[in-house]
Amino acid sequence: MRQFIEGSHAIAEVIKLCKPGVISAYPITPQTHIVEDLAQMVADGSVDAQFVNVESEHSAASVVLGGAAAGVRSYTATSSQGLFYMSEVIFNIAGLRLPLVLTCANRAVSAPINIWNDQQDSISLRDAGWIQLYAEDIQEAVDLHIIGYKISEDKDVMLPVMVCMDGFILTHGIETVDIPSQEQVDKFLPPYKALYKLDVDDPMTIGPLVGPDYYMETRYAIQKTLGDCLKIIPQAIADFSKDFGRNYSGLVEAYQVKDAERVIIAMGSVCGSIKDVVDELRSKGKKVGLLKIVSYRPFPVDAICNSLKDVPKVAVLDKAVSLGSYAPLASEIRSAFFGKKKAPKVISSFIAGLGGRDITKDSIKEIYRLLTAKELQEEFIDLKPELLKEKYE
Amino acid sequence: MNNNLLSAGHTACSGCGQSLAARMVIDAAGKNTVVVNNTGCLEVFSTAYPESAWGVPWVHSLFENAAAVASGVEAGLIYLGKKDSINVIAQGGDGSTADIGLQALSGMLERGHDILYVCYDNEAYMNTGVQRSGLTPFDTNTTTSPSGKKSSGNIRPKKPMPEIANAHGIPYVATASAGYPQDIQRKVKKALSIKGPKYLQIHVPCPLGWRHEPNLTIEVGKLAVECGLYPLIEYESGKLSAVRKISAKPVEEYLKVQGRFKHLLSNPEEIKKIQAIADYNIEKYGLKLQTEAGS
Numbered sequence: 001m002r003q004f005i006e007g008s009h010a011i012a013e014v015i016k017l018c019k020p021g022v023i024s025a026y027p028i029t030p031q032t033h034i035v036e037d038l039a040q041m042v043a044d045g046s047v048d049a050q051f052v053n054v055e056s057e058h059s060a061a062s063v064v065l066g067g068a069a070a071g072v073r074s075y076t077a078t079s080s081q082g083l084f085y086m087s088e089v090i091f092n093i094a095g096l097r098l099p100l101v102l103t104c105a106n107r108a109v110s111a112p113i114n115i116w117n118d119q120q121d122s123i124s125l126r127d128a129g130w131i132q133l134y135a136e137d138i139q140e141a142v143d144l145h146i147i148g149y150k151i152s153e154d155k156d157v158m159l160p161v162m163v164c165m166d167g168f169i170l171t172h173g174i175e176t177v178d179i180p181s182q183e184q185v186d187k188f189l190p191p192y193k194a195l196y197k198l199d200v201d202d203p204m205t206i207g208p209l210v211g212p213d214y215y216m217e218t219r220y221a222i223q224k225t226l227g228d229c230l231k232i233i234p235q236a237i238a239d240f241s242k243d244f245g246r247n248y249s250g251l252v253e254a255y256q257v258k259d260a261e262r263v264i265i266a267m268g269s270v271c272g273s274i275k276d277v278v279d280e281l282r283s284k285g286k287k288v289g290l291l292k293i294v295s296y297r298p299f300p301v302d303a304i305c306n307s308l309k310d311v312p313k314v315a316v317l318d319k320a321v322s323l324g325s326y327a328p329l330a331s332e333i334r335s336a337f338f339g340k341k342k343a344p345k346v347i348s349s350f351i352a353g354l355g356g357r358d359i360t361k362d363s364i365k366e367i368y369r370l371l372t373a374k375e376l377q378e379e380f381i382d383l384k385p386e387l388l389k390e391k392y393e
Numbered sequence: 394m395n396n397n398l399l400s401a402g403h404t405a406c407s408g409c410g411q412s413l414a415a416r417m418v419i420d421a422a423g424k425n426t427v428v429v430n431n432t433g434c435l436e437v438f439s440t441a442y443p444e445s446a447w448g449v450p451w452v453h454s455l456f457e458n459a460a461a462v463a464s465g466v467e468a469g470l471i472y473l474g475k476k477d478s479i480n481v482i483a484q485g486g487d488g489s490t491a492d493i494g495l496q497a498l499s500g501m502l503e504r505g506h507d508i509l510y511v512c513y514d515n516e517a518y519m520n521t522g523v524q525r526s527g528l529t530p531f532d533t534n535t536t537t538s539p540s541g542k543k544s545s546g547n548i549r550p551k552k553p554m555p556e557i558a559n560a561h562g563i564p565y566v567a568t569a570s571a572g573y574p575q576d577i578q579r580k581v582k583k584a585l586s587i588k589g590p591k592y593l594q595i596h597v598p599c600p601l602g603w604r605h606e607p608n609l610t611i612e613v614g615k616l617a618v619e620c621g622l623y624p625l626i627e628y629e630s631g632k633l634s635a636v637r638k639i640s641a642k643p644v645e646e647y648l649k650v651q652g653r654f655k656h657l658l659s660n661p662e663e664i665k666k667i668q669a670i671a672d673y674n675i676e677k678y679g680l681k682l683q684t685e686a687g688s
Contacts, residue, residue, distance in 0.1 A: 021472035022465055050468035055500035059461035062454060062497065066429065066465020069452050072472050074465070092454050198427045198450035198466060200479055207453035208440035 007138040007170045008033030010177045014142045017185040020075040022067030024052040024060045028082040029115045030167040031105040057082040061089035068098040071197030080107035083121045094129030099152035100160040107167040108355040116356020117167040123320040129222045131161045132297040134267040138175045141165040166269040226298040251300035253292040254307045260289030262371045266317040267293045277364040301336045309342035315371045319353045352381040403446040405438040408607025410571035410597030411513045421581035429463040431485025432456040434520045457494035459483040460501035467506045484511040487528035488518045502561040502590045509584045509591045515599040523602040527552040540656040558592035559628045566628040570596040572614025596623045604652025616647040621671035624678045638682040644668045
């Protein structure tokens with residue numbers, strides 16, 4: 001049913017449809033509306049779940065770990081410092097091969113404290129063994145949660161999924177969203193049957209001490225599974241699109257890329273603005289395009305290279321920094337093309353939108369303008385030079 | 394009777410008080426039990442892959458989160474409609490309970506989960522090489538609270554964990570000792586008969602860290618209780634309901650059999666301070682055995 005709805009409320013509605021049995025979360029802006037709604041649904045009896053109010057994000061992640069280990073579909077949501085405080089458990093959940101969906105309402109990280117959007121939080125946990133999917137709009141965020149459970153619980157996957165949606169921009173934005181029916185979701189996402197769990201009739205030891213003779217294989221197995229996910233994820237997205245009447249393209253979305261001379265690569269809500277700019281510039285005859293990355297982990301190297309092999313100039317837009325090195329997404333895009341015969345001649349790197357600074361249409365036009373034969377490294381967009389002159393003496 | 398829920402063949406040290414106590418706990422709890430374990434000696438010596446000593450479903454996640462993981466397991470079992478027939482036990486050592494895991498434990502106690510938390514208190518971080526914890530006693534020589542020219546060891550007394558647990562308003566708090574194995578089992582059974590959060594702290598001598606002979610584990614455990622340094626007490630619904638009466642042996646009898654207190658034996662002033670701690674416990678909990686003459 002189509003509803004004019006706030007992003008967080010839409011996520012709560014879709015989690016309700018996914019029927020988790022254990023929900024646990026700790027308050028952090030801008031994730032709060034999601035879990036407040038779920039708490040109300042549990043209080044009203046419309047969601048049949050155990051809602052565990054914890055004393056920290058570390059425990060929120062630990063509670064859903066316990067729920068998943070007990071064989072129950074579980075859910076949590078967090079943001080920024082909360083995700084960082086969870087990080088020890090985040091790595092652990094993937095290592096234990098437990099299925100889970102977590103919503104990350106993307107937000108900047110301290111210091112200085114800042115509650116507004118960028119993607120530094122989830123990007124910083126890219127090596128944790130989680131699948132990371134980035135939503136462009138509220139509809140896609142809603143749909144990625146259903147797809148997320150489907151992928152996570154696939155017996156050939158058994159890894160947690162983080163659905164990343166830009167804080168405030170998507171969590172507090174209001175859009176017309178198609179909230180699927182319970183029948184549709186039930187058909188696509190049957191009740192969770194755990195491959196392994198804590199069962200008194202079939203006792204097993206989960207999380208033992210693993211020494212040098214066995215440890216490497218556990219990490220290899222996750223790496224291998226994430227490689228397999230480059231086929232499993234697009235298949236799940238295609239199945240979903242067919243069942244729910246959407247037209248998602250999979251790991252990446254190429255928008256006006258075919259004959260493009262200049263393409264921006266980006267993730268998340270900024271892709272919507274970039275599409276508007278592409279339309280505007282195209283109407284003026286400029287051959288520009290966008291490559292949206294949906295799946296950041298696993299990183300879809302082949303899909304990216306295939307999409308961009310004939311594009312001469314590419315700009316990578318990062319909403320995060322790897323302080324002291326190349327921007328995270330840009331560095332991976334460059335790696336992806338290293339040694340490839342057909343590759344862009346220019347891969348320039350831009351950083352924008354940190355700590356909630358708006359990325360306007362003008363910001364995006366500026367990126368296209370700066371995307372020339374001269375390759376740029378970590379070019380910060382919309383910096384205020386007057387602030388950089390201040391000295392502390 | 395098949396009592397192999399923590400089976401032999403694990404890699405604990407000779408004379409390990411924790412392995413003895415853990416076996417008492419799980420055998421008393423029975424096979425319809427899920428165990429959630431913090432990182433520590435117990436986890437390491439009982440689950441070195443590809444072997445496991447556990448005959449019950451058992452999960453280890455991290456050093457400090459057993460109480461929170463157990464909360465999730467309990468919530469999951471409630472959701473599945475299975476909680477009434479299954480015990481959930483969360484357990485860890487003194488460091489993972491009273492230091493790094495105190496927040497998760499406090500959350501578990503405060504939220505009212507139907508879980509028994511067991512702290513195996515060997516009074517230091519033994520798994521990493523005998524570093525002091527919040528439950529290391531006053532004047533103990535550990536690798537991070539060594540005695541020396543300017544120090545007689547650990548500068549602070551034990552954190553009062555049973556009282557901290559009791560302050561959460563939970564239905565059952567008790568202490569026990571590897572010196573009294575049957576008492577451990579009685580307390581575990583009693584705890585599991587009560588719905589809600591329960592806290593059991595078991596004193597478990599560690600021959601390696603305490604530097605006593607491995608064949609003295611039971612005796613050392615008993616001496617700690619008998620001198621008043623480790624009172625065996627029970628709180629029910631917040632009220633002190635039972636204590637183990639003692640003859641109140643001098644603390645020196647307990648101290649002198651352990652290398653971790655060797656530096657004190659030539660220092661009567663420090664022994665007096667430790668005796669004062671025992672005397673305080675004896676007074677506070679009414680531990681002294683009354684003779685028939687009522688002395």
